[in-house]
Amino acid sequence: MPKSDLIAGIVLLVFGLAMLAVVIPTQTSEGGDATISPALLPQICAVGITGLAVLLVLQAAGRLRRGHPAGVRVPTAEWWAMLAVLLAIGAAIALFVRVSPAVAAALLIAGPMLYMGERRLWLLVGIPAVLLVGSWLLFYRVLGTAIG
Numbered sequence: 215m216p217k218s219d220l221i222a223g224i225v226l227l228v229f230g231l232a233m234l235a236v237v238i239p240t241q242t243s244e245g246g247d248a249t250i251s252p253a254l255l256p257q258i259c260a261v262g263i264t265g266l267a268v269l270l271v272l273q274a275a276g277r278l279r280r281g282h283p284a285g286v287r288v289p290t291a292e293w294w295a296m297l298a299v300l301l302a303i304g305a306a307i308a309l310f311v312r313v314s315p316a317v318a319a320a321l322l323i324a325g326p327m328l329y330m331g332e333r334r335l336w337l338l339v340g341i342p343a344v345l346l347v348g349s350w351l352l353f354y355r356v357l358g359t360a361i362g
Contacts, residue, residue, distance in 0.1 A: 220278065223270035230264030250359055298329050316346055 238260060242253035302325035310318035323342040332338060353359055 217274070217278065219270055219274035223267050223274055226263055226267035227271060230260050230267055233260040234264065250353075295329070299326055302326055302329070319346055 234257065238253050238256045242251070242256065244251065302322060305325070306318040306322040309321060320342040323345060324338050327338060327341065
């Protein structure tokens with residue numbers, strides 16, 4: 215497993231750097247003064263991918279040096295949890311298009327919380343509310359920009 219992790223980490227590292235240096239700058243346009251740059255989210259994602267790839271390479275290289283055995287089998291419950299989160303994302307996309315972005319974001323936050331066992335109503339309502347209102351305040355009041 216460490217060898218495949220090392221190879222995957224190197225491939226993702228090269229991919230992330232290529233996205234940051236070549237693809238994103240050439241494939242996005244400049245944003246106007248009133249909006250956020252279209253390149254911002256892809257750049258954030260590429261930085262995240264690159265950073266996690268560096269961590270994967272360092273971790274795999276350390277395991278190879280120490281001669282650790284291959285990783286353990288992923289439990290079935292974790293596969294079901296991943297499927298549940300993917301279904302929540304799919305439902306949020308459908309709600310985003312058909313109902314409202316705010317409803318979709320609230321479901322995307324509260325749905326996995328419910329699945330993971332959170333039952334306190336004040337947290338199930340409060341966390342999505344704070345995140346949504348905080349995002350609105352940040353983008354529309356503090357930064358004075360429009361998201362769409």
